[in-house]
Ligand SMILES: Nc1ncnc2c1ncn2[C@@H]1O[C@H](COP(=O)(O)OP(=O)(O)OP(=O)(O)O)[C@@H](O)[C@H]1O
């Protein structure tokens with residue numbers, strides 16, 4: 181069973197304009213709506229691959245109800261804590277030159293009682309064979325140790341964790357040794373205290389510091405460059421599968437969804453990597469933050485190329 185946790189979900193409004201005029205009137209050519217937030221995107225991907233998943237976190241207001249309706253229609257079980265404020269709307273502005281500007285709202289304030297209610301829910305789901313996916317930013321009111329606390333709590337009941345976070349929340353949580361982490365290269369560089377990595381091997385070495393310290397598997401996504409996979413002493417680099425890019429927003433969540441699906445199905449390393457590369461490349465070809473169809477992901481799998489790094 182895979183439980184995704186989205187502390188700060190969002191309605192994603194993807195808009196297309198010719199070119200963004202700062203300080204001027206911008207006419208939108210086309211707008212697209214998606215239920216989003218990182219964990220919800222992970223659930224969307226897992227469901228598209230044909231596996232059941234439950235989405236949890238905090239939802240509020242009309243936007244929260246719209247997101248629940250969307251999940252219901254997609255056959256994704258939702259079990260969110262209701263909050264007083266309105267779930268945020270995040271606007272993604274796509275220009276014809278390929279530039280993407282993201283405007284993410286802060287989201288509603290979460291009270292201590294609401295946080296407690298979510299923790300109780302998660303504890304109720306925890307057990308052997310359960311994988312929790314913790315991803316995305318934290319809303320106001322939630323302390324940066326929340327992911328660390330959840331990992332400690334669910335590990336005690338035999339559950340496993342895939343973590344996709346950044347900043348302080350990531351730094352604190354990795355100390356509790358999640359089974360899988362999926363930072364992107366900027367998030368890992370921030371953790372490592374360097375401005376950027378100059379190569380895949382440098383990226384792999386930085387991630388290895390975490391697997392050496394007890395994290396089970398690390399996948400570092402590198403956008404259009406590809407991804408680095410570290411598992412059981414192997415360092416593997418895969419260039420991104422070339423596709424016609426439509427929207428790269430949410431590609432990392434699609435990859436995390438594929439990773440969670442592969443992990444829960446006990447897939448071997450090669451199949452797992454192929455699926456991650458195919459699903460994330462497929463996600464780039466869809467509009468907004470929609471995952472690719474299972475058929476597209478299957479068709480792209482054979483195009484993943486592996487390089488073992490020394
Ligand atoms: N232009 C692209 N073409 C093909 N594949 C891509 C492209 N951009 C991203 N990908 C695939 O998607 C994966 C995840 O991308 P990225 O590193 O941008 O994730 P992210 O920063 O976590 O994204 P997000 O937070 O928006 O979900 C990459 O490792 C790669 O496999």
Ligand SMILES: O=P(O)(O)OC[C@@]1(O)O[C@H](CO)[C@@H](O)[C@@H]1O
Pocket residue numbers: 188190191192215216217218221270282284315316317318429430431432433469
């Ligand atoms: O503000 P956060 O939680 O960092 O990111 C939220 C978000 O940008 O991430 C997803 C894409 O990865 C979108 O669905 C959503 O709007």
